Amino acid sequence: MEYGKHYLVEVVARESRNMGNKKFIEKLMTEIVEKLSMTALKRPDIFKFPHPGGITGFHLIAESHVSIHTWPEKKYFSLDVFSCRDFDEKKVQEIIYRKFRVADYYHETIERGLLINFKKSGRFPSQANP
């Protein structure tokens, strides 16, 4: 990968509704992939934990992946979109705001891949073997 983009999101909602709903989470991930014009390689893998019912979802796409972890008991979830090509983060944000009653939305975009300026990004290579 020459250049990639990783979008990290933390969402706190006003209610936990749908954060433990497998079908809902699957649809959320499918919609993100579609709206970003990415290529799904299979349906999202959705794993539901027993009590308190959080979900881990992973969507394998040709461009890399979308992952989600929900904590309904905290009305919180984290979501990552990692792609080997550029995409519009705003589209992800719009989908999430439409599907949840968002209280707080924290996000960050990190450049990845070989072409990024690691010095500028604040990341540095290791000096020696650990």
Add this chain to the structure above:
Amino acid sequence: MEYGKHYLVEVVARESRNMGNKKFIEKLMTEIVEKLSMTALKRPDIFKFPHPGGITGFHLIAESHVSIHTWPEKKYFSLDVFSCRDFDEKKVQEIIYRKFRVADYYHETIERGLLINFKKSGRFPSQANP
């Protein structure tokens, strides 16, 4: 999740050997999870792309996930360890240095979850609906 840690790694190796080897990548992920005393919920999912033979791996763990994307043609891979509890990133680095002839190792740790100081982290909540 009250507090979580996300460790992002970019590795350039001196040779691409094993970056397209499904068994090798599966073992790499399994070892990371074991060494960090995390809880595997199933075997890693390993997907190999046709030419040029890169791999995407996803390991579902009770604590969240480990993911990897390899680009053998670039002698490069990216790896993420996302956990809802603290762990020692140095152990991940040690495993990677043991398994690959590392040329460059870039890494970054990002705090996630509800308890982090988003202002300090440089991440801010959205001001309004998009």
